Amino acid sequence: MSRRNSLRFGNSTKEPKWPLFLLLALVVLTFAAPPIFGHSSSxxxxxxxxxxxxxxxxxxxxxxxxxxxxxxxxxxxxxxxxxxxxxxxxxxxxxxxxxxxxxxxxxxxxxxxxxxxxxxxxxxxxxxxxxxxxxxxxxxxxxxxxxxxxxxxxxxxxxxxxxxxxxxxxxxxxxxxxxxxxxxxxxxxxxxxxxxxxxxxxxxxxxxxxxxxxxxxxxxxxxxxxxxxxxxxxxxxxxxxxxxxxxxxxxxxxxxxxxxxxxxxxxxxxxxxxxxxxxxxxxxxxxxxxxxxxxxxxLVTGLLLILVTAAASPLVLRKWNESRARKAMQEASMPQTSSDKQSISIGE
Amino acid sequence: MSTSLSTKSMVNLQSASTAKKITVLVTVIFIALLLFGTLTTDGFYSTENFKAIINSAALVGVIAVGMTYIVISGNLFSLSVGTTAAVSAMTFLWALRFGMIAAIVITVAFGAVVIGLQGLLVGSTGANPIIVTIGAGALLEAMATWISGGVSVYPPADGPSYAFLYNPLFGVPFPVYVFIVVVIIGELVIKRSKFGRGIYLMGESPRAGRTAGLPTIALTTGAFVTAGICTAIAGILLGAFNQSGTLTSTGTLTVDSISAVLVGGTAVVGGRGSVTRTAVGAILVAAIGDMLLLRGYSPPIQLLALGIIVTVVVVLSYLNSGKGSRS
CATH class of the missing domain: 1.10.3470 (ABC transporter involved in vitamin B12 uptake, BtuC)
Structure with a gap:
């Protein structure tokens, strides 16, 4: 594969940013929340x-x-x-x-x-x-x-x-x-x-x-x-x-x-x-x-695993891609046909 | 062990017949090994030992019948059946205070709902069944610890007698009769009912099933509900036999039931197999475990043997299905 590759699978060649924000949120939680329960983190x-x-x-x-x-x-x-x-x-x-x-x-x-x-x-x-x-x-x-x-x-x-x-x-x-x-x-x-x-x-x-x-x-x-x-x-x-x-x-x-x-x-x-x-x-x-x-x-581990698995499921991914595609279309404000829509959702 | 011989991959006759030859060869080796092993094991061929085998096959077999529905529906396996069986046992013993019939109904409903919900999630979102069931197992275990306070559940002192659930009837342990009835009903439903035929079709090709207008969500949920009912029945027998319910009583129920389905020859890719095959598989798995135990091997060796068998059967299952050749 050449460096300038024309084959792109979605916009997936970069890592998503949100895990970093999640980690940041957890650090804040770990230090900010325990005092509420009368404990403290160090x-x-x-x-x-x-x-x-x-x-x-x-x-x-x-x-x-x-x-x-x-x-x-x-x-x-x-x-x-x-x-x-x-x-x-x-x-x-x-x-x-x-x-x-x-x-x-x-x-x-x-x-x-x-x-x-x-x-x-x-x-x-x-x-x-x-x-x-x-x-x-x-x-x-x-x-x-x-x-x-x-x-x-x-x-x-x-x-x-x-x-x-x-x-x-x-x-x-x-x-x-x-x-x-x-x-x-x-x-x-x-x-x-x-x-x-x-x-x-x-x-x-x-x-x-x-x-x-x-x-x-x-x-x-x-x-x-x-x-x-x-x-x-x-x-x-x-x-x-x-x-x-x-x-x-x-x-x-x-x-x-x-x-x-x-x-x-x-x-x-x-x-x-x-x-x-x-x-x-x-x-x-x-x-x-x-x-x-x-x-x-x-409880939390089991529930979390089920939730993230459902969030990563084909249905949710498709819905998310569709809504993103719709947004992009609205921004471009171009008349769309149903076949366009389909070709975008296939590329997930 | 003989994986379904009706190969549907007409695309590549050469590899299909090779796969068939390999399957026959492996089956022969397996039977030879089993015969050699059992014939050289002291005390294997005795009425008492056969009773022990059939008794342990019964419990695993009842769960495996339900697991067969999930596998044939094309949703791989459920990894939460062991935990569900243990929690069902706890539920049954607790619910005995409301009477025998009520306890059975409550427990079966519990199993059907717990595993059925996982099926609903898998069927409606396409979420991965193995991961969903792993998560559900962890969740269920934590909830059971929370509600029970982490201690064993014992039946009420003045509750109805449940001794008939484990006592022998005409010299045969009661769970064996339950196993036979569950196998017969399970086979009839999956072979003769519209629901059963839908499960086969969907397992054969989910896409074609959806195009043909099959209610895939309902069918997936139904397959899991069936597994839940079977698991709860096994849980009732387990609780009655142990006379107490703990989370640690899951043992290797999950793994054994999956092995029973696969050893019976139900295709891991879905669409092919039968409940009768699973019944045979359950007895074979129990016989292998029994033989290794009699020969003095430790539980890890049994796990190792099951692991090798599962891997070999899975590979054969793919070779025969023609689904494996991915290009």
Missing amino acids: SFTIYNALQNTSCLGLVALGLGLTMIVGEFDLSVAGTYALGGMVAVKAGAGSPFIGILAGVAVCVVFGLIQGVIIAKLGVNSMAVTLGGSLVALGIAGTIGDNKSQSYDNYDVGIFLNQQIGTFFSVRILIGVAAFVAVFLLMTLTNLGRAMRATGGGRRASRTAGVRVDAIVIMSFGASAGFAGLGGVLQAYGTSTATSNPGLFPLIFAVTACLLGGIGLAGGRGGAVGIACGALSLALLSEFFSTVAAPQYVTG
């Missing part, structure tokens, strides 16, 4: 949110990459568990070997799923549902069906050590991953190729995008980032759990949808995912600051 709240985002945010980053190319990796909660468990088991001697093993196993796992999805054209949700069970099965088998502690506590202390007011090594690793993806997607053709793949596969292939390679790579990256998140979680808390439940997946999907990555594919980027993940982490910090019961977080 810089530690931000640090906590970042600590959580460093693990679950990486899961969101991985899932988001598959969503941009128009697929969906349901297995991220599985690879999250797998990465952590492999790292704890393989890293008994050296944490570096643990990290390497945890991430490598997950990348290979993701690549296999990617090959099945890209080469056979199988629905990615169905494949990764099976993949999720396989990953959890392997994690549970090597973890003896229970949580495994990591005895090298120094690693956890090192990872969680506060650097400045807001950072720790763990957070910086997470930030580095996001920055790397951002740079790769903006400085190279990769981001464009990924969004093109998600926007229209056949057209992209015709335009010379190596669609299969892009899809396979995004699943490898997805599992790798989810695995890295699991490794950081396991080392940071000195424990790997063999079954984390659906929460990492729920967090990741919600973060991606809040971050402007549609389910249809072709939109979004690392900045949006980071904003979505941070917003969600701040929201959960807000609830713990005001000492809300555990189920409140569950």
